[in-house]
Amino acid sequence: MTDFNENLNVEKKSSGQADINSVPFTEVEQPGPAPLGQQAKGFWVTFSSMFKKNQTVQYPDVKAPTQPRFHGRHQLNRHPDGLEKCIGCELCAWACPADAIYVEGGNNTPENQISPGERHGAVYQINYLRCIFCGLCVEACPTRALTMTNEYELADDKREKLIFEKEDLLAPLRQGMLAPPHPMYPGMTDTNYYNGDVKEAHPSQGAN
Amino acid sequence: MTTTQGSAVAVELITVVIDGFEVSVPKGTLVIRAAEKLGIQIPRFCDHPLLDPVGACRQCLVDIEINGRAFPKPQASCTIPVEPNMIVKTQLTSPVADKAQQGVMELLLGNHPLDCPVCDKGGECPLQNQAMSNGRADARLDGYKRVFEKPIAISSSVLLDRERCVLCARCTRFSAQIASDPFITLNERGALQQVGIYENDPFKSYFSGNTVQICPVGALTGTSYRFRARPFDLVSTPSACEHCASGCDMRTDVRRGKTLRRLAGDDPSVNEEWNCDKGRWAFKYVTALDRLTQPLVRNSEGELVAASWPEALAAAAAGLKGKRAAVLTGGRVTTEDAYGYAKFARIALGTNDIDYRARVTSDEERDFLAAHVAGSATTYRDIDTADHVALIAFEPEEESPIVFLRINKQFKKRGLKVTAVATKRSIAMDKLKAEFIKVAPGAESAAVSTLALTAKSIILVGERASESAGLFSAVASLAAKTGAKVAYIPRRAGERGALEAGALGNVLPGGRPVADAAARVDIAAAWGVSSLPAEPGRTTTEILAALASGSLDAVVVGGVDTHDLHHGSEALAALKKSFVISLEIAPSSVTAVADVVLPVAAITEKSGSFLNWEGRARAFDSAVADSHNRSDVRILSMLADALGNPISLGTVTAAAREFNQLGKWDGARVAMNTVSPASTPSVSGSDAILTSWRRLLDMGTLQKGEDNLAGTRRPTVAVVSPKRAAAMGVNSGDQVRVSNAHGSITIPVLVEDIHDDAVWIPRNSFASQALVALDAVHGEVVTVVKA
Numbered sequence: 003m004t005d006f007n008e009n010l011n012v013e014k015k016s017s018g019q020a021d022i023n024s025v026p027f028t029e030v031e032q033p034g035p036a037p038l039g040q041q042a043k044g045f046w047v048t049f050s051s052m053f054k055k056n057q058t059v060q061y062p063d064v065k066a067p068t069q070p071r072f073h074g075r076h077q078l079n080r081h082p083d084g085l086e087k088c089i090g091c092e093l094c095a096w097a098c099p100a101d102a103i104y105v106e107g108g109n110n111t112p113e114n115q116i117s118p119g120e121r122h123g124a125v126y127q128i129n130y131l132r133c134i135f136c137g138l139c140v141e142a143c144p145t146r147a148l149t150m151t152n153e154y155e156l157a158d159d160k161r162e163k164l165i166f167e168k169e170d171l172l173a174p175l176r177q178g179m180l181a182p183p184h185p186m187y188p189g190m191t192d193t194n195y196y197n198g199d200v201k202e203a204h205p206s207q208g209a210n
Numbered sequence: 211m212t213t214t215q216g217s218a219v220a221v222e223l224i225t226v227v228i229d230g231f232e233v234s235v236p237k238g239t240l241v242i243r244a245a246e247k248l249g250i251q252i253p254r255f256c257d258h259p260l261l262d263p264v265g266a267c268r269q270c271l272v273d274i275e276i277n278g279r280a281f282p283k284p285q286a287s288c289t290i291p292v293e294p295n296m297i298v299k300t301q302l303t304s305p306v307a308d309k310a311q312q313g314v315m316e317l318l319l320g321n322h323p324l325d326c327p328v329c330d331k332g333g334e335c336p337l338q339n340q341a342m343s344n345g346r347a348d349a350r351l352d353g354y355k356r357v358f359e360k361p362i363a364i365s366s367s368v369l370l371d372r373e374r375c376v377l378c379a380r381c382t383r384f385s386a387q388i389a390s391d392p393f394i395t396l397n398e399r400g401a402l403q404q405v406g407i408y409e410n411d412p413f414k415s416y417f418s419g420n421t422v423q424i425c426p427v428g429a430l431t432g433t434s435y436r437f438r439a440r441p442f443d444l445v446s447t448p449s450a451c452e453h454c455a456s457g458c459d460m461r462t463d464v465r466r467g468k469t470l471r472r473l474a475g476d477d478p479s480v481n482e483e484w485n486c487d488k489g490r491w492a493f494k495y496v497t498a499l500d501r502l503t504q505p506l507v508r509n510s511e512g513e514l515v516a517a518s519w520p521e522a523l524a525a526a527a528a529g530l531k532g533k534r535a536a537v538l539t540g541g542r543v544t545t546e547d548a549y550g551y552a553k554f555a556r557i558a559l560g561t562n563d564i565d566y567r568a569r570v571t572s573d574e575e576r577d578f579l580a581a582h583v584a585g586s587a588t589t590y591r592d593i594d595t596a597d598h599v600a601l602i603a604f605e606p607e608e609e610s611p612i613v614f615l616r617i618n619k620q621f622k623k624r625g626l627k628v629t630a631v632a633t634k635r636s637i638a639m640d641k642l643k644a645e646f647i648k649v650a651p652g653a654e655s656a657a658v659s660t661l662a663l664t665a666k667s668i669i670l671v672g673e674r675a676s677e678s679a680g681l682f683s684a685v686a687s688l689a690a691k692t693g694a695k696v697a698y699i700p701r702r703a704g705e706r707g708a709l710e711a712g713a714l715g716n717v718l719p720g721g722r723p724v725a726d727a728a729a730r731v732d733i734a735a736a737w738g739v740s741s742l743p744a745e746p747g748r749t750t751t752e753i754l755a756a757l758a759s760g761s762l763d764a765v766v767v768g769g770v771d772t773h774d775l776h777h778g779s780e781a782l783a784a785l786k787k788s789f790v791i792s793l794e795i796a797p798s799s800v801t802a803v804a805d806v807v808l809p810v811a812a813i814t815e816k817s818g819s820f821l822n823w824e825g826r827a828r829a830f831d832s833a834v835a836d837s838h839n840r841s842d843v844r845i846l847s848m849l850a851d852a853l854g855n856p857i858s859l860g861t862v863t864a865a866a867r868e869f870n871q872l873g874k875w876d877g878a879r880v881a882m883n884t885v886s887p888a889s890t891p892s893v894s895g896s897d898a899i900l901t902s903w904r905r906l907l908d909m910g911t912l913q914k915g916e917d918n919l920a921g922t923r924r925p926t927v928a929v930v931s932p933k934r935a936a937a938m939g940v941n942s943g944d945q946v947r948v949s950n951a952h953g954s955i956t957i958p959v960l961v962e963d964i965h966d967d968a969v970w971i972p973r974n975s976f977a978s979q980a981l982v983a984l985d986a987v988h989g990e991v992v993t994v995v996k997a
Contacts, residue, residue, distance in 0.1 A: 091327035
């Protein structure tokens with residue numbers, strides 16, 4: 003066994019012989035109070051901030067807005083007619099360095115058209131216990147379906163509650179949108195959707 | 211290009227220089243393969259080692275110089291065989307070849323859609339990979355890409371995205387050259403060239419799934435796997451196919467404990483790189499069936515109620531204790547499980563009453579199995595070297611598809627002669643241009659004895675030979691007379707393994723005859739018991755009769771369905787009055803009458819091995835690692851412990867080790883009693899002799915839950931000869947009724963080349979379950995009338 007006491011230059015002692023009182027006591031010199039000029043310089047920050055505008059807000063009664071590009075909770079966006087933009091390609095899950103995203107793709111059928119084209123995201127989960135809000139998923143998304151909001155209040159009392167499902171992440175329906183599933187805009191292809199040719203839902207889309 | 215592997219002929223070697231390195235390869239080797247031998251990867255799409263070279267995609271362009279004279283332009287290395295003094299410069303050393311490859315790639319990508327995020331191939335795509343390794347970094351295309359309607363279903367299980375296709379013709383070449391199912395072809399020319407099917411004639415091939423696997427882009431995709439997962443989601447496990455006795459090497463891909471797809475593995479000595487659609491797509495039964503999750507015990511009110519394992523094992527042991535019991539294992543058990551059943555019957559139950567054959571059987575077959583099949587070693591290689599293949603009571607495409615592919619390969623390559631003794635002409639016979647010896651059902655053995663075979667010939671005999679008395683005897687004497695090799699090809703994957711493991715009344719493990727005292731001593735010593743039962747056991751039929759008559763009290767049943775047995779309803783009645791322990795994955799006709807039901811693991815949840823028809827071990831590991839279900843052998847071991855007669859096979863590994871240590875029997879085999887053929891009934895009027903077999907894709911339990919696959923089933927038809935059709939006044943497509951005293955089946959008729967006395971119906975297809983509806987087997991008389 004290597005004796006590490008040797009390395010520390012401490013006198014070797016057998017068990018029972020150790021005595022704290024035999025360690026030599028070195029007196030430390032106490033400098034005493036600083037001169038008044040130095041003290042005034044030190045307290046200057048305290049004094050001056052007494053007359054500045056208060057930065058603290060009474061959270062959660064008052065909520066200060068974040069910076070506009072703050073990385074908060076994700077959002078799954080919709081096309082202007084309400085169809086989802088997510089195609090279930092899993093590139094976000096692939097890009098995620100924390101393995102926080104789980105996606106399963108699904109088939110769009112005439113009866114169940116969730117997004118334009120053939121494929122939609124059937125299962126979409128983000129685990130906010132793992133997410134590090136780096137935004138690589140947003141960069142990876144080929145349809146701009148995934149973006150980040152400024153929402154930062156992501157705390158809860160159960161681990162399960164921090165796995166957000168697709169319905170938790172989907173953007174709300176805005177003016178002119180219809181909740182999917184519904185058919186694609188009459189006469190439009192998925193390419194038209196990506197080119198921005200669809201501006202709002204057509205009345206016939208809500209007919210079913 | 212395969213070389214003359216294994217033969218004694220010296221191979222002429224040619225030395226070429228590729229990128230400055232010398233390599234010697236057999237004459238006829240393609241440049242692209244010679245480069246592979248050096249580890250130089252030339253990009254390619256159309257090239258496939260098992261398909262004929264075509265040079266369709268032009269991606270493998272290289273600079274070639276022979277005897278100091280260079281080709282004026284880069285050449286496709288996948289079509290040019292090596293020649294002496296050839297100097298090849300690939301993209302690694304020749305800027306011209308590199309630029310040519312980049313140019314081809316740019317043209318291929320010109321019309322290729324940017325589908326990668328929604329494409330199933332994305333992540334495992336040769337086009338993606340080679341576009342990165344051998345393509346330009348930027349695109350110069352300024353304009354619109356060609357657009358096709360997508361996807362179109364070329365069959366219910368294969369979808370085609372024409373705009374993704376790079377026209378490599380791998381799929382069409384596979385269909386024409388390997389499967390002989392030329393249902394797809396390249397239509398149109400120029401930018402509109404596309405893979406197409408004939409009008410109103412979908413891609414109904416039993417091998418269509420292989421085209422999905424070899425497609426180098428995502429143009430062909432499987433309907434069932436479409437959009438299910440990405441390659442990097444999947445955990446892959448090497449596995450073996452549980453569907454038939456061909457013994458394909460497979461790969462099972464699992465995502466979160468759920469099997470999402472299965473692919474053909476690469477085993478040159480068995481399935482090469484192919485498999486059939488049933489092996490590829492029929493795996494959903496594991497989840498589609500209403501699986502048993504816990505033991506069930508019949509209570510005093512006669513109802514099956516859930517119980518704990520100790521309760522169920524105690525109830526099972528109490529029911530077996532001191533009773534005369536038998537074992538029926540079913541043909542789908544792994545070798546290890548079959549060995550567990552065999553040992554359990556001998557030690558825990560003290561009987562040889564065990565039979566794995568859950569189908570139409572005969573005593574003659576059991577003798578034949580013990581005498582000529584156990585320990586035999588006829589292989590796929592013997593088909594490769596045979597001069598003549600005789601198919602007897604065996605329809606290769608329906609009953610063992612990879613055997614068909616192998617015969618077809620040799621037929622295409624060297625015109626292998628094939629003779630089929632059958633009642634009806636089949637599609638496979640047409641593909642193989644087989645000589646069709648037409649016989650009446652039951653009269654096969656007379657035709658077999660006249661076959662002119664040599665010592666280099668091979669006889670492939672199917673399990674259906676048990677339905678024609680004297681046929682196995684005729685096969686054995688034909689083999690003895692001519693010296694031809696015999697291969698017995700059962701339909702189910704576990705049958706050969708069960709035979710070798712001794713799950714049959716007249717053999718012990720390793721093919722040791724029960725009647726041989728030395729063989730019994732051998733096994734008794736290995737098992738550490740004083741003696742083994744000496745009396746050869748009962749067959750499936752005899753066990754069920756003994757249960758019915760009361761000379762047996764109890765039975766342990768594995769994966770057996772009474773629908774597969776002749777006189778299934780009587781079998782069910784016999785089980786109903788006996789004490790039945792059922793080891794099953796899902797409720798069946800047997801669990802309904804069982805007294806104790808013990809749930810077991812499905813194939814994907816357990817490890818083990820099958821012996822294919824060759825006797826070659828096909829081992830597999832559990833693909834779903836966290837399953838709580840146990841293999842049969844583990845449960846039998848617990849049950850034997852509860853009975854106080856331990857068999858000490860706690861794990862699959864222990865069973866495999868013990869079974870392999872026993873080795874094969876080198877002494878005398880069971881002697882076979884020659885059975886003389888029965889006389890065929892003479893029929894007249896509307897009476898006909900029934901002949902039937904199962905189709906590859908039918909109502910089988912293991913195909914449940916896979917509707918896309920069901921769409922490529924062959925149509926359910928009753929086949930009659932033109933003479934009979936004329937007498938009945940029917941044409942193909944008219945409805946006919948096939949009936950007997952038990953019941954009737956009404957299906958469309960197909961007029962085809964079949965013996966005039968016979969009528970053929972599929973045995974277990976939709977609307978035609980011969981054993982259930984008619985309770986009739988091959989050779990019985992039925993009535994056929996216009997419906």
